[in-house]
Amino acid sequence: MYALALLALTAAAHAAPQRGGGGGGMLGGGAMLRFGCAQTVIDRIDPLVDPGKVPSPHVHQVVGGNAFNASMPVADIAGLATCTSCQFDEDLSNYWTAAIYFKAQNGTYKRIETMANQQVNGANGGITVYYTSPGAKQVTAFKPGFRMFSGDPNRRTPSGLGMKATQSCYRCFTGPNFQGNTYSPCFDPKLDTEGFPTTPCPGGIRSSVIFPLCWDGKNLDSPNHVDHVAHPVGGPASFAVTNGKCPATHPVKIPQVHLEIVWDTSKYSNKADWPADGSQPLVLSNGDTTGYGQHGDYVFGWKDDTLQRAMDNACFGPTCKGLSTQGFPVANKCTVNKMVKEDHDGWVKSLPGYDTMGSMTGM
Template sequence: MAAAALLLASLSGVDAFWRMDCHSPLGIARIDPLVNYGEIAAHSHIIFGGDNFSPTAGYDDLIASESTSCRAKEDKSAYWTPSFHFKHSDGTIEVVGNQGGMLAYYFLRDGGTGKEIKAFPAGFKMIAGDTNKRNYTGPVPTPPQSTWGPDLLTQASLAERALGFNCLDYANPIPEGSLTRHFLPDKSFLDANCKDGIRLELAFPACWNEAAGVAPKGYKSHVAYPDLVQDGVCPDGFSTRLPGLFYETIWRTQDFVGKDGEFVISNGDPTGYGYHGDFISGWEVETLQSAVDTCTNLNGELESCPVFTLQTQPEMAAVKLTMPGDLKNENCAGPESALPGNVAIQSGPQPATENHAGAAAPTYAASSYAAPSYAVSSKPVVSTPAVSAKLPAYSKPSYAGSFSIQDIHAAGVASTSSIATSEASSTSAAVYVAVTPAPSAPVESDGGSIIGTTTYTSDGAVWEVAIKEIDITVTAEPTGAARRRRHLAQHRHVGDRHGL
């Protein structure tokens, strides 16, 4: 295990992480003490954390919370994102069911610098994402990290790639990786492919400019992304490394299969580009620093950290928001004739106008926005009839000995000795091979090189993935061999997932 841990750290910069399970929301309400302090917020949010959350909540309020909807009693932080809704063809709108609350990952990554990771200081607040954004400026699909040039390393570009919309199908042997799709798929794609819903993902900046303070106006200028979004080197002026915060929230889009309409985020965004999240630390600094320093397991399990006092799921579910009087009668769940706050649905590509509470909401047809149509590389596009042949075990080079190599599965290409990827134009695609008849020789490798890594969770397990470029040879009778350069995803199980 020591050797495996060393290899994993060298490949991905992951020294440790834990998953803070916030199994049940405090509630869904138009409350946002960062953007709309002391007021009714412009749009609704799903909220987790300390029970003292309110339109005026700050660090001292959260620390004084009697309880939290998150699993570790020591974590009184506030975590919130926009809620997720479905607009029916008759114009009525209702909230989509949430599956299992949310997970807040704390990644302890130093970008290979060896620098100390510091706990969030008292009073620390930040926002990730831009509620008014309705376009994407980067290449689709995203190139491998090893090829990112200056245009992809700006903070604006990195922030675009800090959003993820993960299509969930637990029967798929190769799930989509985290942060691989940066837009909300349209309903037809969700109905056909995402049998277990969609997971909305958000990575927060992990580099801090201490001189800028803990909560400057706008709650963004004091932090920055490292140059690989979740890992890598911090930019000049942002030298303090913080835990890498990462939100996952699952929504039950499968409940709306066959129903006519569109999905939309509560800020009026049907594209996903305007997804965002907020965070106010509710940790005692010494407690969080102790966890950062001592909870260095690779499995992500809270049970592995003696710093935390853990709650049961019923205890978390019992913690609810004290709703302000002027919001007690608001029905954010619906069905209603408009989004909470009467927010306008705006599909862009120009930035959305500010959505102020009470503003008249214009109507938009469901067809006003068309999601980009590309396939994320880690999930094959399967044609009918699908080819189900599996290749023999891959011959691993010595440095990858601690990995268990995932089988390569057919992607439905019927021709003999053919190499297919789920996105032909993508240089980051995993390899899928369809062979008729079955191959008579194993896949061979020239060793290749690691070109990128990622972490994802699937069906109760956490995997660390190394993407490696290799030459492969497939021999099939009677047509001989085909040789192509492609990328292979190597998966290593690093822990089990809780609460979902």
């Protein structure tokens, strides 16, 4: 069932040509890793955007290796971590995104917990990670020290790219067990939105964040964590559409990284609990009530050449010849201690890092 479901999602992605030409879909022999990473920590630190700052401006939910810290050196992270919350135990990378809160009528907030994604049974919430390539020897795996960022936390309006080319979207599941999940990410004309859904989602909300797939071939990072990577010349690539032409400034094709986070909104589907004016009650941990400011951070930490081998060997799903996997009873135990002592589970009067008027504290 797992393979059939994932093949259906991939086929849907392949059916649509990439914007601006350059071909569509994976070529024969392409790879698509899809695996779960359990929650490592909920904390208000950000070693990519605000290194060393404790606390950082807003809450993130983090998965991956236990080397995650307020500062992370430009080094081989795989050599610093001793465990990972991901199914592939060679992947000691870290992935993190903003958290989502529910705002009640009385103005208090509750962080919405993540739940295990479809076919990622047993995970303690977290993030589902994809790595996709069009074929053997057609992408260059990331190097130790590599890191990047996707999205714009300050964006409050649509990108104007159209749903199939947006790099962040939400899917509103209509009922339990991922009801309505029939299209590839960001392809459903009814259930996918670039901003927060405006109707209740009794089965949960899935947030997708897609990273660029072209690299300048030189820099492991850049001051804004974006300029060393780029989209294909035809514009941002849809999920699993990875064979677009890279620009001359960023000629090296890298695996397409895609994150999926499923938020358990089943407890918040009663519209009687929503704001009296009928507006949607969700807010990102950075204070964004639109959802357009969702973003993702990535610090590479695969051991040795394992990611390159996975991309070249047409690996598919959560298993790969030559790579080892671990069950979630083990992965769920890979956690790190919170550095900022604040409540991330109960009802709070304001978002962590913000006052009751919605202004950032300490600024």
